[in-house]
Amino acid sequence: MKLPRILALLAGVLAVxxxxxxxxxxxxxxxxDWAGVDTGGLAQASIVSVTSATLATALVALGGIPLGYVLARRPGRGMALLGFVVQLPLALPPLASGVLLLFLLGYASPLGRLTGGALTDSFIGIVLAEAFVAAPFLIIAARSAFASVDPVLEDVAATLGHRPWAVFRRVSLGLAAPGIWAGLLLTWLRAFGEFGATVMVAYHPYSLPVYTYVAFGSQGLPAMLPILLPTILLAIVVMAASLRGEAPQRPRPFQAHALPLPPPGPIPGRVAPAQTLAFTFQRRQDGFVLDVAWRTPARRLCILGASGSGKSATLRLIAGVDQADRAALSLGSTDLTALPPYQRAIAYVPQNYGLLPHLSVDRQIRFAVDCDPARAPYWMQRLGLDGLGHRIPAELSLGQQQRVALARALSRRSRLLLLDEPFSALDAPLRARLRADMVALQAEIDATTILVTHDPAEAILLADEVLLLEDGHVLQSGPIEAVFQxxxxxxxxxxLGAEAVAVGQAVAPDRIDIGGVILDVAGPDLAVGPIGWAVRPGSIRxxxxxxxxxxxxxxxxxxxxRLMVQIGTAILPAIADAGCDAALGPCHISIDPAAFQIWPATTTARNPA
Known part of the structure; x- marks a missing residue:
């Protein structure tokens, strides 16, 4: 894209x-005046500045990195106020910062009397002054760096068995490292060049900025260039260090389609048979109330609902990465309620797959604390990931990323596999292919799977029992076929996918009257009386x-x-072959009895189709 002239002009003026x-x-x-330079004094001042800036930066890093993380991860007015206050040294004139520090550290202050004045007019005073004025640079950089790290990655790491400190060290800090490194360099440079606060708190020993000021007052401008030379050279060295690092690599070419699954084989270390899952969660957050409960012995489960119904929130509560106001969770005889996520041994695949962007496929799959060395290579081969072990997530297609997340989850000895909308980001052909692959995988593993989706077709294909949610509450639960019918x-x-609904009358346990036309229906017996009903368009012939x-x-x-047909008092969509003679007017149709959905008619509108 061609750069606008005005931008080039403004950029050029400032650069010049x-x-x-x-x-x-x-x-x-x-x-x-090269001859008039006090080489010994200049060297001593340079050593003081380099050493004090390094110590001040280390001191700031010790608390600044954790503070940046807390500010990024703990929203609220209190944290916002704290974030504002710790940045105030940036807005204050350096001399004002020095005066404030004298109130805290000076001879007459409690700290000053306690330390006998050792905190001012000393090397310690220089370090403390530099730390005060330079700390905001690291705090701001760390806060921004941690804020850019997806919290879901931390959640996934916790479900993979990593304790909080390990999650911070291996995930949060690892991903935020480039931004933090830049903040450390800025902090060091700011501390190295600090004058105002330093001259107020610790005039002696001379730091390089103070030495420069004193030399200028006694020797004038001709002596400045030799004195400034060490400052400029040190700044250049530090800035060059900030630019070091590997050049960005171009992603390797990859195929965007799903890889075929190899033939099934024996699974190393199969887990124990599935057991009854039971949970009750109640949670109120930002005006949304979640109140769900379910108990089922089925092995293939689905939580189905529209966006915002509480599906993913329920899954996160099961995983333990969120906390409920009231909760109970058990799998078989094991009570998981009080266990943190790293102790629940639950495999969790979030919507975005939760792959760590800085780890290769091999390291992703083996990232779990309890990864089974025999299962990891098996699932890599089983899911068609051979030859991709060296790639990072950015070099993979969406389908390959999904398979890596599944392989990572399946490489653990877990009894519960949580899948949060695993196919939502995929195109239709790939989604259909991976759904079929998932059916094959479910037949191989003994773990209970819970699929979260808004797609009834996925629920019907991949679940034996379903939990329907709306606005945080349970609409219905039970075997998928019974709930559908x-x-x-x-x-x-x-x-559940009903396109057009109509009303009728149940006249027998397996028959309904829809305006003079009697239709056979399959499923549980009906009670005689008014009903609402719908039928899948593809079931009308x-x-x-x-x-x-x-x-x-x-x-x-x-x-x-696509046709619209009237039968009795109902108007229904139907699908016919393209070559079918579907002239307007009278015809005959048949409907598969198993395709009907029938419910009590108390709230059913009359044939909105």
């Missing part, structure tokens, strides 16, 4: 201004069966034709 003083200084090399309400039916009327026939698309 910043370079100009150095050029002007070079022009004075011949006029400098007998939803508790119209809202539940629509959540033209050509034989009950009399009906074609009201609309759309043009053929992708080998199919």
């Amino acid at each position: 201004y910043l370079v100009a003083p150095f050029v002007a200084g070079l022009g004075q090399l011949g006029q400098a 007998r939803p508790a309400s119209e809202a539940t039916a629509r959540l 033209l050509g034989q069966g009950h009399p009906a009327t074609v009201l609309r026939a759309d043009p053929p698309r992708a080998g199919q034709r």
